[in-house]
Amino acid sequence: MHESVGGLEIDLVWQPQVAAPRLPVAWLSDEEKAVELQRVQARRAMDTAYEAELILALADDRPATADPPPDTPGARRPGWTAQPSETVSEFLTAELATVPSVGRGTAAIKVARALTWRDKLPATFAALAAGEIDERRAQALADVLMHTSAEVAGRVEDALLGEAGDLSVYKLRDRATALLLQFDDAAAEERRKEARRPPTSSCTPPRPTAAPRWPRTCPPTRRPSASTWSTSSPACSRPTAIPGRSGSCGRTCCRR
Template sequence: MTTAAPPRSAVEGALVGWLQEQRPTVPRLPVGLLSPAEKAAELQRVQARRAMDSAYEAELVMALAGDRPDTDDPPPGHPGARRRGPGSPVPGASEFLPQELALVLNCSPTFAAGVLSDSYALVERMPAVWAACGEGRLDWFRARVFADVLGHASDEVVGVVVPALLPVAARLSSGRLRRRLVAAAVAADEEFAERRRIEAEARADVRVRPIGDGMSALTSELPAPVAAAMWSTIDQAAQLARTGGDDRPIGVLRAEAHAALVLRPWDTSRPAVTGHVTVVAPLPALHPAAGPPRDGVVAGGELGPSVDGTPITAGHLRELLAQLGALGVRTPDGGSLAVAVVDEDGAVLAAVSAAELRRLAVRGCRRHGGEAACGCSIVGRPMPVDGHDPSAAQERFLRLRDRTCRHPGCSQPAGRTDADHVLPYDCGGRTGCENLCCLCRTHHRLKTFARDWRFELLPDGTLSVTTPSGITRTTRPPGLRDLTDQPALPPPPRPPRRPVDPPPF
């Protein structure tokens, strides 16, 4: 693995800084003056330049990996050590490296892990393929085919296959190149194909992703015979519906058949699905008959208390109950109903359950009674608590405010996250909603154990995360419209390892 760069002089540092500040330029020819042959030649030159840039990117990625050794990770048996899941695709590099690269490239950790895997395979294990890209003789797409097929092959197989196929790789289609690589690897190692099959089966998974217009794609990765059997069953059910007179497109019939075969609505022996409904209520849209007085002044000239300057009154809650009733919103059988009250910018002011909403609306203000049309706030953000563990009210507020893990690029549902102290509790951070956010276990561990990361939480729930390399990404709670610019923060000095948080670690 590439090691860290040696010390450099002030002149060298200034030169690097000046070069990085220059706007990237690409030499372009006047397209309108080119003949068809010249356009074709220029397209080939663009492909060569793209391969050279990709090779340069791979070299930079491996250099960054050299700056992040796994010696800083929690060792096996230590609290917080990784117990499952893949570590870094680069041997000897920190398990948190894919997370940092994801923020640097502004991509998902899964994509970043793929970039790391390809870079390691080509730069470290197949330098001849990487050099061919760096010289523009081989495009990066075909180089990645080498990495995909031979990435887990032994050094002996790589040493035999690469010299045999690299000279002709640029002339082969990607499909033919893949087939010839596999055939050559099997010829060099009879167990190669079987190991690839086992590794592929270990990566089986079911994924869902939104594709827009209210639709999502459900993808299953599983052994080919199983997939073929499933497809045959789905298609037969769709064709049966077509025979029965349903003239909708066959794709729609297959999709419905697939859903029915999985959900099995006729099977009453399985546990019922539990529903959890969250209602987001914008406070400015609630207009009770006796609304709060202007400027927070109630009858008699008294100032009513407020939440961040905005009172949530009994009148607001009664109006909300009436609106929910008119819409027919109710708690699902065996499930729950939660209400998040937000201000005009989308920031969550309070979170209540359906039972609390009804109780508070009836009780009203403790000072003026249940029927008084006062402007006193009767519900708001949960108060800070003593000790490390958040209260139940704080947990509910955070889940409704954040809804997912707040680390940039992570979409883990809030129900599968930890309530993390942004300023660690053992460093003086208090257990209050202004210092808590939802982080999944992976990113909770990253914040606790990965060196030189910086997390900052603003009062409105905006979270800024800065990598050790100084790249800052910002996430905001869903629906928050008050966009706050966050400049890049300098990487902090390397601190001593912090004491380990109480459980869950």
């Protein structure tokens, strides 16, 4: 690439990056396999940080001010789609979902985490880019501190980032939540309101089930006698057999 800036000429040269050949896994010892697993985890964290940088670049190119204004056709409606931020275009999630082939909800989560790392957890973002913290722990911090202020998120980050690698993901999430309630009075009050709110249930009692219908069995068939077919006898005014259907007892279950 050759560019000219005024009287200064600048040449930019990129060397093609070729991945170093790797030994077959069967040749590695247990110690070498463990080292490779750590490298894979670090590369995954770096890729997550790089993905977040790309998402942030797309978000910066699509501000909410470029969307249709309120009360006009195509304007934003609250709750219509997942909105990770009020400063980002509502169409970003739809565009982003088509690139890695994910749902809009997943795309919105990726955008929200990237914005949280950049605006509220810069030290965590830097550690993620350096491979010093894995993606799951960085995501746990972002999910807990996503809706708090940058000041409170920074205090929680300063208290937990150094020991995040020694805690499990669930323990880290619990510690971050506890510190959030300690530092953020508004979040603590919201949790108290939720705790005092009476539980609601939309469950309805189950409908009574009908009694099972067992198949009816007919009594043993009897061969009708000659008097049964006689309609002139008073005792045979209601014959128990149907003429022309031998072996029938006259009940509904036998009328075939």
